[in-house]
Amino acid sequence: MKKNETIGKEGNENPANNREEEFVFRFDFSSVQEESFYADPIVELFRRQISNLLEVVVLMDGEKQLKIDGFKFLNDSKTIYQLFVPGISGGE
Amino acid sequence: VGSLWHGRESYIAFIVRSLRQLLEIIDLEVQGSPVRVDGFKLRSVPPETDSPVHDLSGCLDLKGIGRFEPRLEYIANQLAGLLKAVELLSAGRPVAPTGFRLKKLAHWVRYDPYHHDPYTAVLQYLSWPCQTRCEFCLHQGDPPGTYTKSPYGWMTSIQEIKTRLKYWDPEARQSLPAKSEYNFYETLTHPRFKAIARAVRDKTRRPFTLVTSGNPLSTEMIDFLSSVAPVFLGVSLNSKSAQTRVQLMNDRDPVTSVESLARLREKQLPYFVSVTAFDAIEIEEIIQTIRWADRFDPYFIRINLDAHTRYSPVRRNLKTSMAKWRQIVASIRRIREDVDAPIIFQPAMMEERFFMKKNRLIVEGVVKNSPAWDAGLRAMDEIVSIGGIPIAYRTHARQLLHLHSVTGVDGFTLEYLRKGKPSRVTINGRSTSAAGPYRSEGIPVFQPYGILMRAGLDPDQLVNIGLLAQAHRAKKVLILTSELVKPSLKALIKENEAALAGLDLFLEVPGNTAHFGGDIVLGDLLVADDFTACITSWVRKRAMKPDLVIVPSTPFNSWGRDLTGKPYLAIEREASIPVEILTCERIQSLN
Numbered sequence: 001m002k003k004n005e006t007i008g009k010e011g012n013e014n015p016a017n018n019r020e021e022e023f024v025f026r027f028d029f030s031s032v033q034e035e036s037f038y039a040d041p042i043v044e045l046f047r048r049q050i051s052n053l054l055e056v057v058v059l060m061d062g063e064k065q066l067k068i069d070g071f072k073f074l075n076d077s078k079t080i081y082q083l084f085v086p087g088i089s090g091g092e
Numbered sequence: 093v094g095s096l097w098h099g100r101e102s103y104i105a106f107i108v109r110s111l112r113q114l115l116e117i118i119d120l121e122v123q124g125s126p127v128r129v130d131g132f133k134l135r136s137v138p139p140e141t142d143s144p145v146h147d148l149s150g151c152l153d154l155k156g157i158g159r160f161e162p163r164l165e166y167i168a169n170q171l172a173g174l175l176k177a178v179e180l181l182s183a184g185r186p187v188a189p190t191g192f193r194l195k196k197l198a199h200w201v202r203y204d205p206y207h208h209d210p211y212t213a214v215l216q217y218l219s220w221p222c223q224t225r226c227e228f229c230l231h232q233g234d235p236p237g238t239y240t241k242s243p244y245g246w247m248t249s250i251q252e253i254k255t256r257l258k259y260w261d262p263e264a265r266q267s268l269p270a271k272s273e274y275n276f277y278e279t280l281t282h283p284r285f286k287a288i289a290r291a292v293r294d295k296t297r298r299p300f301t302l303v304t305s306g307n308p309l310s311t312e313m314i315d316f317l318s319s320v321a322p323v324f325l326g327v328s329l330n331s332k333s334a335q336t337r338v339q340l341m342n343d344r345d346p347v348t349s350v351e352s353l354a355r356l357r358e359k360q361l362p363y364f365v366s367v368t369a370f371d372a373i374e375i376e377e378i379i380q381t382i383r384w385a386d387r388f389d390p391y392f393i394r395i396n397l398d399a400h401t402r403y404s405p406v407r408r409n410l411k412t413s414m415a416k417w418r419q420i421v422a423s424i425r426r427i428r429e430d431v432d433a434p435i436i437f438q439p440a441m442m443e444e445r446f447f448m449k450k451n452r453l454i455v456e457g458v459v460k461n462s463p464a465w466d467a468g469l470r471a472m473d474e475i476v477s478i479g480g481i482p483i484a485y486r487t488h489a490r491q492l493l494h495l496h497s498v499t500g501v502d503g504f505t506l507e508y509l510r511k512g513k514p515s516r517v518t519i520n521g522r523s524t525s526a527a528g529p530y531r532s533e534g535i536p537v538f539q540p541y542g543i544l545m546r547a548g549l550d551p552d553q554l555v556n557i558g559l560l561a562q563a564h565r566a567k568k569v570l571i572l573t574s575e576l577v578k579p580s581l582k583a584l585i586k587e588n589e590a591a592l593a594g595l596d597l598f599l600e601v602p603g604n605t606a607h608f609g610g611d612i613v614l615g616d617l618l619v620a621d622d623f624t625a626c627i628t629s630w631v632r633k634r635a636m637k638p639d640l641v642i643v644p645s646t647p648f649n650s651w652g653r654d655l656t657g658k659p660y661l662a663i664e665r666e667a668s669i670p671v672e673i674l675t676c677e678r679i680q681s682l683n
Contacts, residue, residue: 021251022197024194025152026193027152028148031153032172041135048172055162055166056166
């Protein structure tokens, strides 16, 4: 598939007459932050998933906005992992 | 895999679900070509972080577009996170994706309150190198990573512009995600400008707002612009002297630029004149330029008080700049009565900060031959009542004048003070002369009946501060504001002390250091890191923590992102103090 073209010559730009291919919205990963807090790839995966989500949504409890700063796995209720600052609390 | 994980199947199922969901809306790419992924292997250790350099051509700047559509950044971050935990496979062979592409653009068309405007939605992407090269050009001071200094390039391909045009619905205010906000380059010099402008005109009757150095305004271009009217032009004149334009703007054809004003008047194309009060232009020359431009009936004349970031070749400190701006505003105010065209200053609050009673309903200007002009209202008149209703704040006056104008209210009384002396006029909306430049339609600027008055502060904002404090049970409230707004906010609080009874209020101005630096004083250009630094320093100096910090909404977009893409929520996380946004109007805006 060809990449997006650049400037061409002056022509009829009416979209109704436009049979050209659409511009493809393409993105690369180079600007993605690579910082990892936890060496364990599973913990880090979930930390990233949740913290990414909190950059675009606010979790609610009824009408109340929840402010989340950590998480724990359902099978280990004692260990709390921080979302935005490296660290673990509780557990061993 | 991680020792804590006892339910390996659940973990794998989670990854499968995540990948499947993502691959429903995107295709992965390796070095620019799409790749089909059909499996994965779990990694025991994360991959090397150094990714090979790859070709960015044709890619969009994720950070730039992510400000307007952070869900794209979310997708990229999710994928990057998954790729640390799994190795993707295509027909059994490992693949290392370098990016992704959107499957269906129609999924990404969204409402934006400003996307009824042809410039914001489409025409801005025609930005093209100027034929002039101004010594005071603000783009010289763009911080690294911003639009013009992006490694992805700042010019938009014609195919992208046409695709954006295709998906734009001006009436529904829907379009593809924007990718820039502060984009002031020429559009008239773009080789496809005319064809795109015609196609945009086929979609909407809304006015095109276009800013130009004046250099492209040949007779032929003005004829073309007339053919796609309504058009509202901003002509960056700066000086009427051809010699000054050559020296400071590197204008190779200053005569065309300077003579364009007469041609625009002849063709009855509405326009405003912009004059940047740059150090190298004497104030007397600026005044001569204003007087000269006034002969050609501009809609208004805007004086830009030039400021420079730390990246600009022009270096000034804020104290020196404030003294200089004060002197310029004082000199130009003196000639206001001799000039028909309204004279306005940019930044808007600068005149109020230096010379005016705070938060009053001062008319910034009255468009020549408008209903307000014909009635006798003039710049610096202070409105006290509209249609018999006493009004105390500009926001309320703007709302009432707007309501009157859209509902066709005619023949209402307006009481005002002129140099302290009470007077009244009757505004008759149907009495406009055909002489111009006033128009009741086709001007994308707030100007009901020809009255120019920009937004300001009002007591409703104090009520909102009180409500936010109440919600947080806060007593000590730190309000972060800007150098320009602080005196007006202080006056507003003093006049309305009862609204905030029981609260300990503290006002503080963050330095604009994290992103722009230099002598930038606009609060709208602050970033989240400026606010965090200010809170941290305030807490350290006072050895106490406020219960709540309130920051203005204007540096943040509808997703709560600042100019660098950082969300305002980060301020609270980093300062460890509750932070709330106070909704404010952008005072710089002319509409």
